[in-house]
Amino acid sequence: MVCTKKFESYFNRLNVDPQQLSLILVEEIQKKHIAEFCFNSLAVLLGRPISLDIEDIIGKFVLQNQGGYCFEHNKLIHDALDALGFSVRCLIAKMINNQDIDSPRTHRICLLEWQNEQYLIDVGLGANCPRKPIKIEAGLMSIQNDSSYRIVVNSNQDFQLELATGNGFFSLYTFNLNRYTEADCIMSNFYSSKHPDAVFVNNLVMSRILPEVTLSLRNDQYHRIGINHTDVIQISDYLQLQKIIKQDFDIELSEDESKTLYLKTCT
Incomplete structure (x- = not known):
């Protein structure tokens, strides 16, 4: 399959030739994306505008080499996979960082449906980013290089992504499979980049x-x-x-x- 013109520069930057759709291709794109494009909060701290228009994101990442945060990273991989013909949609998670808190939905992620299975894709989680898709199956371990992840169902019946550590499992975020739109992402992005208590406004x-x-x-x-x-x-x-x-x-x-x-x- 030939990728659409819009994403040629993205796949060329990753040195990926997306001729055949497969889960292995998605894993290759994911691994190369998190190595090539920096996750950062620079634009927030320097007062730069953060556009979620895909043309602007491609320009910022591929041409300007500036990277960005989850709303940009996961928008980019979502739209690139969609252009190739994969079945994907955006989800918005709640970051909890191993705390029992009611946090706002401020983390964009990606749901991939492949051969009647559902997978979580996340290239915008910073240093804790998974290197490959995680099958959404409660309790199933996903071993990735030196890191291991699992998804469990919590007491609120939400999915919860956990990272194995030397002290047990660390809960990263919770999510559900509800339908979210780009308008939801715009609202969450505004909070993440402007609210005085937002993580990236202060760090x-x-x-x-x-x-x-x-x-x-x-x-x-x-x-x-x-x-x-x-x-x-x-x-x-x-x-x-x-x-x-x-x-x-x-x-x-x-x-x-x-x-x-x-x-x-x-x-």
Whole structure:
């Protein structure tokens, strides 16, 4: 199958040739996407507009190499898979981060239906991103490199994505299979980028998931997470922050932008 013209630059950037629809193809796209495109909250913190128009997202990711957060990442993979002929639709989850809280729906994810089975796809979860589709079957473990995930049904009868850790399972978010539209995403995106209590309004978050290492920056703490070892770097000034963002995340920021980020989130 030949992909539509709109997404040629996206698939070329990932070095993917989507000729035959398969779950293996989706896994390849997912793995390469989270390695190639940086997850980050830069636009929120720097006061840049965040468009959910697919042409703008392609330009921002593929041409400008700026990356973004869940509403952009998962919109991009959703529309790309849809253009190839996959059956996909958007869902909006509630981030709970292992807490028993009633949080707003602020996390866009993707539902894939393939050969009478349903799969969760998420390329916008930062450093905890799955590397491949997770079958939506309660209790089934999905082992992915050095990480393991499962989906359970919680007491509210919602699905709950959990990540295995040394201290048991960590609950990442809850979701259901209700119908959501782009209008719902626009509302949730507005909250995530503008509300004074929103995570990305108050925190610098960046990540890339490479085959052998996960790069994770949160405010003044930078982690390079390998399979057997994690390096932790304490960021002490805005020039160091600027250098890390350029060298490891391949994003060019001016000194003024770097100083703004540092003063907002690292002091």
